[in-house]
Amino acid sequence: MDRIEKVVMATAVLLLLVFFGAIMIAATSYGIDLPTCVTDRAPFTEGKAPFKTADQPLRYEAHTVARMWMFDPPEITVPPGAELDLYLSSADVVHGYYVEGTNINLMAVPGAVTYQRVKFDREGTYRVLCHEYCGTAHHLMAGTIVVTSQPEEEQ
Numbered sequence: 403m404d405r406i407e408k409v410v411m412a413t414a415v416l417l418l419l420v421f422f423g424a425i426m427i428a429a430t431s432y433g434i435d436l437p438t439c440v441t442d443r444a445p446f447t448e449g450k451a452p453f454k455t456a457d458q459p460l461r462y463e464a465h466t467v468a469r470m471w472m473f474d475p476p477e478i479t480v481p482p483g484a485e486l487d488l489y490l491s492s493a494d495v496v497h498g499y500y501v502e503g504t505n506i507n508l509m510a511v512p513g514a515v516t517y518q519r520v521k522f523d524r525e526g527t528y529r530v531l532c533h534e535y536c537g538t539a540h541h542l543m544a545g546t547i548v549v550t551s552q553p554e555e556e557q
C-alpha cells in the first residue's frame with residue numbers, strides 16, 4: 403500500500419472518530435436530539451375527540467392526522483350549528499381531505515398544518531375522502547364527520 407493511501411485512510415478514520423465524538427457530545431451534553439414531526443407533537447397527539455374552544459360554546463377544534471391509509475381520528479362528532487376548526491397534517495405522504503356535500507377540500511402535507519373553519523348547520527353523516535393518490539389502499543382511505551344533536555354517549 404502506498405504511503406499516501408495510508409495517510410488518507412488514517413485521516414478518514416480520524417475524521418470519523420471526531421464526527422462520531424461530536425455527535426455523542428451533542429446528544430449527551432447539550433441535549434440535541436433528532437427533529438420531531440409536527441404529527442408527533444401536541445395537539446395532534448392529544449385527544450381523539452374535537453374539543454370546545456373555551457370562550458366559544460359552539461366552536462370546536464379537531465386535529466386530524468392523515469396517514470396511509472386512514473384519518474386519525476376516523477370520526478369527528480359535533481352538534482348542529484357548531485363551527486369546527488379543522489387542523490390537518492400528514493404523517494407520511496400527501497393526502498387529501500374532501501368532505502362530501504361541503505366546500506371542505508384540504509391537503510394533508512407532511513411537516514405542514516392546513517386549516518379551515520367550517521360550520522355545520524344540518525344534522526347528518528358526512529363522508530370524508532382522500533382525494534390525492536397516496537398508495538395501494540388510497541381508495542379505502544375515508545372517515546366521517548357526524549353532525550348530531552345527541553351527545554356521543556347516547557348514540
Ligand code: CUA
Nearest residue numbers: 497532536540
Ligand atoms: Cu390518502 Cu389517498
